[in-house]
Amino acid sequence: MKILVIGSKGFIGSHVASFFKLIPDSTVFECDVMVDYEKDNYFLIDSTNSDYHTIFQNTAFDVCINCSGAASVPDSIKNPFRDFTLNTYNVVKMLDSIRTNQPGCKFINLSSAAVYGNPAEIPIHENLPLNPISPYGIHKMQAEQVCQTYSRFYDIPTCSLRIFSAYGNGLKKQLFWDLFQKAKKGHDIELFGTGQETRDFIHADDVSKAILCCQQKAEFKGEVINVANGEETTIGSAVEIFYSFFQGTKKVHFNGMVKKGDPLNWRADISKLKGMGYVQSVDLYDGLLKYYLWISQL
Template sequence: MTGAAGFIGSHLCERLLGDGHEVVGVDNFSTFYERGRKEENLHAAQASPRFVLREVDLAVADIGAGLGDCDGVFHLAAQAGVRGSWGETFDIYTRDNIVATQRLLEALRFNRIPAVLASSSSVYGNAAQLPASEDAPLAPMSPYGLTKLAVEQLVRIYVAQYGLDVVSLRYFTVFGPRQRPDMAFTRFLTAALTGGVVHVLGDGHQTRDFTYVSDAVDATVRALGGPRGAVYNVGGGSPASIEAVLALVTVISGAALTVDHQAFAAGDVTHTWADTSRARRELGWRPRVSLDDGLRAHLDWVASTLSAAAA
């Protein structure tokens, strides 16, 4: 599994180990955020004798040599983040998203192993009709979204030309314990617990289809071996505005928030909402964790992280 030390990847490692599998985790420990957080993500997985971690850069490594004994591949490694994809850093996105994926697809071509690839709701841009189905027009609004669409197109090409068994998942705003420090929920909850200022990009009326991490992981596991070339939305099913999220943070934390509204960020879309009927029908998947319950678990994790850092 690639991206093993990341937010979703580390949870997926634990799910697979819990299901009795042997897991080879791959990560390049990019500098997008500090390595220590990623190493902490893997503490539970590394306690298992059935887990092996390999520090590998997919853009340059001999990937095929490590696939021979694998029954399936989960490709979650990527350079994430809409706002960081503009300007001179775009080459990082093309390298870690497009080039790395193309090299992995080449390795899969010769090893004939089924795979699941992580894409993003960013491929839709500002969808004209909501909830957005997988057949909706794709018009990303950011260089990051463009690279994820390019990755999906690479998969389509390799499926058509070489018959690869690859499924793509479009994740919608995943949250929960271990969420990246730059993402909204982690920032909001940290500010609530520390008395800091909550910085909100935009007026707060924008909405997102928030998906709890265990639901994203469950969809990912179910997708392995799914219909060749299929694409599925993975969303929580209950869009909420940022204003509504902040109100919920106030309730569950008991803290009065100081909110600083800033300009909308380039590339951020106004609304997202996933039509998940295809995943429900073909994968037997459905989201199970509500925004309220998931945010409370996220809060507990942020609190424990802050306590550990202060010790």
């Protein structure tokens, strides 16, 4: 089994590449925009003009996992064309390279729960109408449509995984990284929102396991699959758990302001994923403890 991980230097991509290297009879190839002189089976892509044809012309892959792209709602608002290029246009380029060179390669596209925006109901199942509230969410939705197009018209085996609130070692942005940075500056912490907003957190190790389940059991007919744990946790509760690992008491104040593009409540229906054999292995407490121990060494 030859597996190509595009975006292997990123947060989720690095976890996925490491995880699949442990799978028996699997050979992992990596691809990213950063130079790496040490790794074997590594492809360097030009960040300004990515070309995947040479990769798919010279090596036959069984599976391509796309972990690449931008992953910042605020940045997508500031730089919408850049976000479109990285999250939508590049997916077209990958799939057209597959179509041209090896149409039998399975393509797993990492999408985002951002496609749902503020959902009409909880839990969020895959058939709910999409209502993205940021350029990032719109571009992820468009990438899913691209995957469906190539599956429908060219018989390319594709599926898109809607990742909810992923976290873990290596993540240097979003809520828990922000909490760490603010804790270094003092004990009084101000955060956006009310603290009652909810997320469905999933550790990067479990994201990797979910991808394996999908790689083995998905139909690859352009379908979409939620990747989460089906657990709704308030931001206030997550903050309390995380700060329990720090020395001294942190006084947290929520300012009531909602950042543009941020959803209010998320909890996924993961019936599809569970039907493929997914079982959570890292709960939020243990995952945040691992993350705290990691950042403590920085």
